Amino acid sequence: MPLDHPLNSLGFAKPPSQTRVVVAMSGGVDSSVVAAQLAEEGYDVVGVTLQLYDHGAALAKKGACCAGRDIHDARRVAEDMGFPHYVLDYENTFREAVIDEFADSYLAGATPVPCIRCNERVKFKDLLETAKDLDADCMATGHYIQRKMGARGAELHCAEDANRDQSYFLFSTKPEQLDYLRFPLGHLPSKDATRELARKYGLALADKPDSQDICFVPNGNYAAVIEKLRPGAAEPGDIVDTDGSVLAQHRGVIHYTIGQRRGLGIGGLADPLYVVKLDVDKKHVIVGPKEMLTTRTVPVREINWLGDDAFDAVAERHISVKIRSTKPPMEAIVRPLSATTAEIELLTPEEGVAPGQACVFYDNDSSRIFGGGWIWRGY
Known part of the structure; x- marks a missing residue:
């Protein structure tokens, strides 16, 4: 049967006005531009901001996601662009799903990445379910990553701008979540292009600085936060x-x-x-000595596989992996041990591989992300 309407920019065969999209708004430039752009295109936009921790105490901290100032900025964008905006209290959920594990992992000698757990357990889980409860057709975020349609459905791909790519923090996105998510900024060539769009839409926060630290870790002082969460640690x-x-x-x-x-x-x-x-x-x-930091073998567990076949369908896979957010992918051989565990052989030895960090899988021949897992044993 022919479609009554061509696919709109979010991939639905109906007019934007009949397409409801929940935008996860952190109060930063990126998610604000997504919300403003979709509203400008005529979509039925609903903005949602999560209060993840005591924003009263966070007001003194600059560059924090979802602090009091950020909630105010998100609300102002919604008012200026004429769409509804809601603030949801997720403090208890965030503490249980992210902060507590962060503290316990550090106490166990690991180096956790709480931003990944936040995406996995809060934004792409609870918030995504909230979007469905609001009868939204999809949920959009300001992440720099691309969702492309392949022969077997939605695929996850790196952002056009390698300097802004956030694939390391989104590897645990499940296929069913990817079906529902949209990332309108992933194709942009640079952050400057995003700021230009912010100015185009008249957003007062067009020049707002990017957040630098983990939202609940002021000035990057991990130890102080752990001591507060776990007295005597x-x-x-x-x-x-x-x-x-x-x-x-x-x-x-x-x-x-x-x-x-x-x-x-x-x-x-x-x-x-x-x-x-x-x-x-x-x-x-x-x-x-420094040479003791060097390793070729990296054990990985809790693997989320985004390939077309079963992860353990083959004895080994030649792909690239990223074992630190600040380093480019490196060639490796992945040997599955089960559907969710594997041993990674790095073709070039790497220094400072730390348990608690992520190991993200990339296709050698395209921008596609095949998921990844968690490094779990120290060296």
Whole structure:
């Protein structure tokens, strides 16, 4: 049967005015532009902002997502563009689904990435269900990533602008979520293009700075947040070498990360030493030479696979992986151990691979993202 209407810009065969879209609005430039653009195109836009933590206490913190100022900015965009806007109190959900695990992971010697868990467990789960409750056809966000239709349905692809690509933080998006999500900014060539759109729509926040820190971690001070969440967590202990010899004392394992060199208080040695392992049970920060940070093998679990076949349908896959958000993908061989676990062989050894970080899978021959998993064992 022929369609009565051609597909609109969000992929639905009906006029924009009959297409309801919930826009997740953080109060930043990106999501504000998405909401303004869709409203300008005539969509039935509903803006939703999540209050994720005590925004009263967060007002003094600049560059934080979903703080009080951000809620005000999102509301103003909605008023200016003429669509409804709601603020939902998600403090308890956010703490249980994201903050508590963040604290416990750090205490266990891992280096967690709470922004991924927030997308996975809050924005693309609870908020997405809220969008469906509002009878929305889809939910749109300001993330820099692309959703493209392939032979077997929606696929996840890197953003056009590699410098803004957020695929590392969105690898755990499930296929059924991808069916419902839209990312209108993923095709833009740069953040400057987004700001130009903000000026085009007359948004007062066109020049608002990007958020830099994790929203609930002021000034990047992880240890202070952990101490507040888990009193007594920063217990002192020993900095030891790989033979167990005590070199110095530390003020708490939570102050250290794998690969760290500065701030160890063990100067004067012939060769620099790096944190190569954290032993939480013994309260030991273990240090060694730089070469001890190098590894080829990375164990990964909780894998979310976005390929066309079953993840464990083959013995090995030659793809690229990104094991740190700030580094480009590197060639690797993925050997599935089950539907959700694998051993990754890096073709070029890498330094400072840390448990708690993500390992994201990429196609070698296209911009497609095949999902990824979590690095789970220390080195």
